[in-house]
Amino acid sequence: MKCITIKKGVDCAFMSSNGCSYDGGECYPIVEKCEGCQRVREFEGKIYCNSYPDPAAKWDHGACNFATHIQATVDKSGQVKINPLKASKRAARGR
Template sequence: MAKKAIAATLDGAVMTAEGLSYKGVILEPIVEQCEGCERVIPFEDAKYCPAYAQPARKWAHGVCNFATHVRAGVDKEGKVKVNPLKASKRAARGR
């Protein structure tokens, strides 16, 4: 299955004293973890994320769910992390 390209522009964005104003929202510049993401858009001398206004807060508690360059985490045993609630429901279905 082919991946869709994420195409977005910041048409109508205006640089203000608070930051970049886009559709009534003040966007903050991206953080280091956002580098490589397909959603990042350069505007003047900085890069911004149109999906989330405060990228640093998205990365504060783990991986940003909008990130296109990061995949699901793998635990120490090499297995993909699974939600325990979903795992218990799957096990109950198999009785």
């Protein structure tokens, strides 16, 4: 549905027939870490994320998975880190 509150006319997954269904019924402006991302857009003088209504929450537990301006870090040893639970299941199947 199209947003009718802050980002008027933008397709938003959080819009319902009753308005914005996100916490508080509104989108929140970007945080400093979002500067330089290609997903930010300006609406009514403030800058918002086009993909997520609360950008600060995306950065709480590390890097935002929507961020286009950062690169994923590689382990220093060059090896891929494997989930131990998945590794044990693979070993049990004989892979």
